[in-house]
Amino acid sequence: MSDLDQALERLRARVDERRRAGDYPPGLEEELASHFEQIAGERLAGEGLTIREQLEREVHLPVVDPERLAAVASSFVPGGPRVQGMVARLLQRQAAGILGQVAALTSNLWRGLEVVAGAADEAIGAISAPSPSFAHLVAVVDALVERVASYERAPAATPEGVAELARRVERLERAEASRVPRPWFRPGSLVEGPAEDPERWRRLLEGCQPVLDLDEEGSASLEQAVDASLGGVVALDLVERLGAQELLDLVRETADKLRPGGRLVAGATNPRSLWGLAHGSAGRPDRALVDPGWLSLCCREAGFSSVEVEWGPAPEPPGGADQDGELRRLVFAPTRYLLVATR
Amino acid sequence: MTAVHQVLAAAAPGDATTNAALDLRRALRSRGRSEVFAAHFAPELAGRVHPLADFARLAGRTDRLVVHVSIGEPLLTSFLEERSEPVSVLYHNITPAAAFAPWDPGFARLLDEGRRWLASLAGRAEVAVALSRFSAAELGSLGFRRVLVAPLPVDPRRLRATVPDLFWSVRLAGLDGPAILHVGQVLPHKRLDWLVMAYHALVTHLLPEAHLVVVGAQRQPRFAAAVRRLVADLNLPRVHLLGPVAQSVLVAAYRRASVLATASEHEGYCVPLLEAMAFGVPVLARAFAAVPETLGGAGVLIPADDGPLVAAEALAGLLTDPALREEAVDRGRERVAALDPAAARSALAGALLGAA
Structure with a gap:
């Protein structure tokens, strides 16, 4: 018997002790099981109910006298129609949000769709042939009408109150209309760093055939490849476009697809170069900063036996060469790096 | 070069059968051509999984079909009736219909059909592979001639490399x-x-400050509603039903968890135990x-006839007794360290x- 089994024996004995001492109420487990059986019984008993009966069990709407429908139509309160118009606009805005949430909910609860479909069938039947269901629908509509009518009777329904409410609604709508998302960067101001020399990566992959260029073929093509079938994989413009998890997955997938000795050549902006960050594409919202140290670690974790970083060309410093040396190293560090990982 | 294709009833992201098929494809592709076909699949798997209807167009010459069995699916049944290739069955196990019968009679019927379909494959399959000895015994009782046991190639260490979701890490x-x-899915x-x-x-009675975090899709709405009602009736505000989550959220949950607990009464394998x-x-x-x-002695195993009170005491023990906790954690680490997914993948393939 293992230590864990012995521990379980002790725990079981402790339960018996607690029972004898009255720490656990007598019959607790049976009571809990019985309670759940009762819940299950109630849930399953509802199966045979109509949609309206189920709604009546779950939803409690205020019941309003159908006579009130006429009360709204005959209202002579000053400003009443205008208030109702604004209330309708507000309700419309609210309804759009609520409907959006309902849509999200029903997409998750596919069972809910059955209920909605059943309710729609029943409603259609109710409208075409007056029945108790129709009276229920009228009661629901009454509740909404009563809610709208109550705005009329509110103190705000004076001419000044109405004008203030109108101003607020218009201000709200103006504010929304002006809230157009604007990009926080100006694409035209971006200047790409020194272009990658295609000859350079070709040299790095000499003798590593076949080579899969992920920039050309797309990362999905990697998955199609047979394990350990590739000699080289090139990704000069891809890794910065990936999320953290996607990058990890890509490196692992590449490691699987490369044969022993095969090479991954991945390029990215060097986040340690202030010049590169200021003038390259690294600040764009669709790009991530990929530190060469992090990428190297990912490659080692994925099983690459050798990982080296080759720095790209450094930019030409503008305005003469009289800057302080330390500052030059900080600002004018190479803007790009090439990672070379060998299986 | 051999061509071995896999067929399954349904494929969805995160689904254990789908994951197994995609993982197995790696091993099969190292030996030749191999694709995964499903009667139904989630759109996000397009490209990785092909429609069963496209089999004739995409598969080409086929040396063997690997049939994943986890539920009944008439489309898959009729597909196999029309094919003449040798068949290998990979049995993930089918949940007994009795568990679903009161909650979802339609689904229970599918499970029953699945079991009948499985039995009908006994005469055709040259080899049937079960993921556990438990499932192998069932295959043997159904009359399969050649039954092998090969556990899933699980690599929970790989999950550890997943970046945890920041929002949920902070919340948890x-x-x-x-x-x-x-x-696990919230199913009966x-x-x-x-x-x-x-x-x-x-x-x-023991540890009032404990929380219960439940991760998994609530696929059976009536049962899920009954569980929610039980939680409400018992006034348990520290129960958190998260629903289905992304892998990054699952990792955040594992990193925060003090104990993993399951009360399941039917599992063909139970990967979350190893992940924890x-x-x-x-x-x-x-x-x-x-x-x-699956547990392999690397955790506290509550005997089937023990009630919830013994589980409560065991949970309290794992949460408050450092020696017991350390023993369980150490055993778990040893269990995971002994897993060799590459060897398991190769053994399964x-x-x-x-039989080829």
Whole structure:
């Protein structure tokens, strides 16, 4: 018997002790099981109910006298129609949000769709042939009408109150209309760093055939490849476009697809170069900063036996060469790096 | 070059059968051509999984079909009737229909059909591979001639490399007490109701500050509603039903968990047990179906006839007794360290192709 089994024996004995001492109420487990059986019984008993009966069990709407429908139509309160118009606009805005949430909910609860479909069938039947269901629908509509009518009777329904409410609604709508998302960067101001020399990566992959260029073929093509079938994989413009998890997955997938000795050549902006960050594409919202140290670690974790970083060309410093040396190293560090990982 | 294609009833992201098929494809592709076809699949798997209807167009010459069996699907049944290739069955196990019958009679019928379909394959399959000895015994009883056992190539260490979701990491870190984690779909045979009863006893009589975090899709709405009602009736505000989550959120949950607990009464394998062990989380489970095999003595196994109170005491022990906790965590780490996914993948592929 293992230590864990012995521990379980002790725990079981402790339960018996607690029972004898009255720490656990007598019959607790049976009571809990019985309670759940009762819940299950109630849930399953509802199966045979109509949609309206189920709604009546779950939803409690205020019941309003159908006579009130006429009360709204005959209202002579000053400003009443205008208030109702604004209330309708507000309700419309609210309804759009609520409907959006309902849509999200029903997409998750596919069972809910059955209920909605059943309710729609029943409603259609109710409208075409007056029945108790129709009276229920009228009661629901009454509740909404009563809610709208109550705005009329509110103190705000004076001419000044109405004008203030109108101003607020218009201000709200103006504010929304002006809230157009604007990009926080100006694409035209971006200047790409020194272009990658295609000859350079070709040299790095000499003798590593076949080579899969992920920039050309797309990362999905990697998955199609047979394990350990590739000699080289090139990704000069891809890794910065990936999320953290996607990058990890890509490196692992590449490691699987490369044969022993095969090479991954991945390029990215060097986040340690202030010049590169200021003038390259690294600040764009669709790009991530990929530190060469992090990428190297990912490659080692994925099983690459050798990982080296080759720095790209450094930019030409503008305005003469009289800057302080330390500052030059900080600002004018190479803007790009090439990672070379060998299986 | 051989061509071995896999067919399954349905494929969805995160689904254990789908994951197994995609993982197995790697091993099969190292031996030749191999694709995965499904009668139904989620759109996000397009390109990785092909429609079964496109089999004739995409598969080409086929040397063998690997059929994943986990539920009945008439489209798959009729597809196989029209094909003449040799068949290997990979049995993931089919949940007994009785667990679903009161909650979802339609689904229970599908499970029954699946079991009948499985039995009908006994005469045709050259080899049937079960993921556990528990499932192998069932295949043997159905008359399969050649039954092999090959566990899933699980690599929970790989999950550890997943970046945890920041939002959920912060939210779960904010829980003011130990967190008991349950990972699995909210379905009748998983007995979340039983676990809630054990948790109720725990927080009422032993450890009031404990939380219960439940991760998994609520695929059976009536059962899920009944569980939610039980939680409400028992006044358990520290129960958190997260629903289906992304892998990054699952990792955040594992990193926060104090204990992984499952009350499931039917599992063909139960991968979350191994995943929890990889994160150094002690495990509590019940001795049903293939759970004891998967656990491998690396956690507290509650015998099938013990009630929720014993589970509550065991949870309290794992949360408060450092020696017991350390023992369970160490055993778990040893269990995970002994897993060799590459060897398991190769063994599984070898078993399925063994008849070739």
